[in-house]
Amino acid sequence: MIQLAADENLIAVFRKHNFYFAVKIFSLIILALLPLFLYPVLLTVNAIAVSGINYLLLFFYVIFITLLWITGFVFWTNYYLDIWILTDKSLIDVDQIGLFSREVASLRLDKIQDIKVETIGILDTMLHIGTVHVQTAGNEKEFVIPQVDSPDQVKDLIQSACNNLRAAGN
Amino acid sequence: MFPFAESLSFTFTGIPADILWGVFGLFAFLAILWSIILLYHWNKYRLHNPATNKAQIIYILGTTLLLLSALGTLYLYTSV
Numbered sequence: 001m002i003q004l005a006a007d008e009n010l011i012a013v014f015r016k017h018n019f020y021f022a023v024k025i026f027s028l029i030i031l032a033l034l035p036l037f038l039y040p041v042l043l044t045v046n047a048i049a050v051s052g053i054n055y056l057l058l059f060f061y062v063i064f065i066t067l068l069w070i071t072g073f074v075f076w077t078n079y080y081l082d083i084w085i086l087t088d089k090s091l092i093d094v095d096q097i098g099l100f101s102r103e104v105a106s107l108r109l110d111k112i113q114d115i116k117v118e119t120i121g122i123l124d125t126m127l128h129i130g131t132v133h134v135q136t137a138g139n140e141k142e143f144v145i146p147q148v149d150s151p152d153q154v155k156d157l158i159q160s161a162c163n164n165l166r167a168a169g170n
Numbered sequence: 171m172f173p174f175a176e177s178l179s180f181t182f183t184g185i186p187a188d189i190l191w192g193v194f195g196l197f198a199f200l201a202i203l204w205s206i207i208l209l210y211h212w213n214k215y216r217l218h219n220p221a222t223n224k225a226q227i228i229y230i231l232g233t234t235l236l237l238l239s240a241l242g243t244l245y246l247y248t249s250v
Contacts, residue, residue: 052250056185059243063197066236070204073229077208080222081215094215099207102215 004087012157014084017129017149021079028068028075035061074099084145086161091134093143107143109165111136115158117151134158187248194244198237205233 004010042057082096091112095103112134119130130151134143148154208229212222 052247055243055247055250056190059190059194059240059247062236062240062243063194066197066201066233066240069232069236070201070208073208073225074204076225077211080225081211096215099211 004085005089008090009088011086011088011161012154014086014145014148014154015082016079016147017127018079019123019127019129020147021075024075025072028072032065032068035064084143084148086157088161088165091143091158093145105141105143107134107136109158109162110169111138112158112162113137115155117155119151132158190244190248194240197240201233201237205229 039057078096078098081094081102083094085092085094088109090109091107093103093105093107095105097103114135116133116135117130118133119125124130124147128150129147132145132148132151132154134145136142145151145154209226212226216222
């Protein structure tokens with residue numbers, strides 16, 4: 001769990017735009033509907049001689065739907081727990097790579113030298129989705145906030161937090 | 171309408187009930203295991219993620235309902 005220092009205040013929490021999560025959920029819904037289209041085909045097969053076949057098919061369909069349901073929540077977990085936390089002192093990257101894979105990196109705001117916003121493609125432009133690159137002075141890893149909602153606002157918030165920290169330091 | 175269906179040369183006479191109950195038992199066990207893993211993540215990393223409480227309720231209700239439905243349909247099939 002991320003614990004902030006006693007004198008550190010939370011400013012904002014960023015996460016990826018929910019559009020990309022919605023696309024994944026939509027693909028699961030399509031998968032869930034596929035067997036319903038195959039059902040009429042199965043009914044034409046004369047080789048099936050089982051009483052209560054509909055219950056058997058329904059059983060396997062429910063198992064399949066339960067699998068998709070759990071998969072949907074695994075997608076949601078990876079989406080929702082993958083966050084960037086902006087405080088008045090640092091920017092924390094909580095990278096939820098998978099259920100058993102998690103990386104937490106922290107960058108002090110006074111180390112930030114440049115913030116760049118990148119928006120590529122029609123969809124990203126229309127939905128105000130973009131990637132924010134936070135570059136540091138040293139050889140430290142560049143912080144990248146990909147597919148974030150309203151990247152310009154994110155950039156402004158980080159920039160403003162940096163300016164406030166520098167002003168308080170002087 | 172589906173000519174390829176008639177070309178099937180085998181006759182499906184069903185799956186033994188024991189195997190189906192075994193499949194269901196194994197699946198329910200795995201589903202519960204995954205649920206514990208998901209709930210663990212939501213509770214451990216819930217800081218700054220307030221929607222995890224709502225997600226837990228929806229997830230538990232949905233999974234229970236689906237597993238009960240699978241149990242119900244299997245019971246109906248094996249008792250026919």
